[in-house]
Amino acid sequence: MNVSAHEVGFESLDNLSGVDSLCVFVSEDERPLRGVAGYLDWRLCGQLSRVILASFFTGEPGDCLLLPSEGRVAMPRVFVMGLGPGKRLSDAALHSAMEEAARTLSKAKVEAVALEVPGAGKLDDATRAAAVAESFIPKFKGKSISLLSEKSISRLIPGLPKDGK
Secondary structure, three states: OEEEEEEOOOOHHHHOOOOOOEEEEEEHHHHHHOOHHHHHHHHOOOHHHHHHHHOOOOOOOOEEEEEEOOOOOOOOEEEEEEOOOHHHOOOHHHHHHHHHHHHHHHOOOOHHHHOOOOOOOOHHHHHHHHHHHHHHOOOOOOOEEEOOOOOOOOOOOOOOOOOOO
């Protein structure tokens, strides 16, 4: 499996080639949206926020939403996964969300995903890296993962070059 790391921002959303899907995480109680979800919502002209305001997607654990990007980001499909209450995000909840994302993306036959590493500011880097390494990578059936996170996370994932590339 090919795993690479990329900084969170518009550049990654615009320039990741060969990636067929984007996976972001949204908690029930974090508004406005932050991180990759915030950048995505901006590019989608608030479409994600409108879906949340309509209570079609709430961010509860197990909640999943599939959106077309309509060419506004490099990835044609966007998967939005619920994290539960962000203020109480735990190690166990993050592992569970990562496993659910891996199962969902695998069922959808995603081959190459740009994956947000959620939990910034709520969980330490080692916990977040462990969730990716233990609960997402082994369960994802695709061929390529482009992690969207801070460089400090990529340095902690076994097998990933220390410069994140």
